[in-house]
Amino acid sequence: MQCYNCNSIYNDYLGYCPYCGMKKEEFNVCTECGKKVKKDILLCPECGGKPVKETDEMKSDRLNKEGLEIKSRHFPIYYFDEAIRFNKNNIEAWFNKAEELYRTPHNAIKCCDAALKINEDNPKLLLAKAKFLKQERQER
Ligand SMILES: [Zn+2]
Ligand SMILES: [Zn+2]
Structure with a gap:
């Protein structure tokens, strides 16, 4: 699992990121700038691009x-x-x-x-x- 907040890689069995404490969360990635965004966000906050499931x-x-x-x-x-x-x-x-x-x-x-x-x-x-x-x- 990769933390969408701090980018750390951690073990899938954990429910939260051990580095920054952020809850485990699947994310999409912006097709334009590559920013990671939560699944319920439809427009990238950085560039307005479209996030997609990788x-x-x-x-x-x-x-x-x-x-x-x-x-x-x-x-x-x-x-x-x-x-x-x-x-x-x-x-x-x-x-x-x-x-x-x-x-x-x-x-x-x-x-x-x-x-x-x-x-x-x-x-x-x-x-x-x-x-x-x-x-x-x-x-x-
Ligand atoms: Zn983290
Ligand atoms: Zn973007």
Whole structure:
């Protein structure tokens, strides 16, 4: 679950956001500016655009992007995990998760392998995997 107020990712079983205390609430996203708005709001308060319900793919892409942009107390990996949860075929999110796990190359390699199952020829993933394999060897 993502908090529509503070953007944090938190566990679905919680009824409220543990970071800002906001009640759990599904939200739509403005097609124009990307602002998150409550479901009963029909016009975006920022730009007057139309909020829509996101598909799982849209959600996954947005979370992956937010994970890359994040500079707060929250960990980008939460965003990549959530992005993968909504779309297991989101190769970019797998790649970004692998990069976040560079301290534990074994786990990073697992992410690369998961993504390589979707596209075995992806050069970015192959390079990343080679990098982590090398790193793993050096650490032994
Ligand atoms: Zn919150
Ligand atoms: Zn808007």
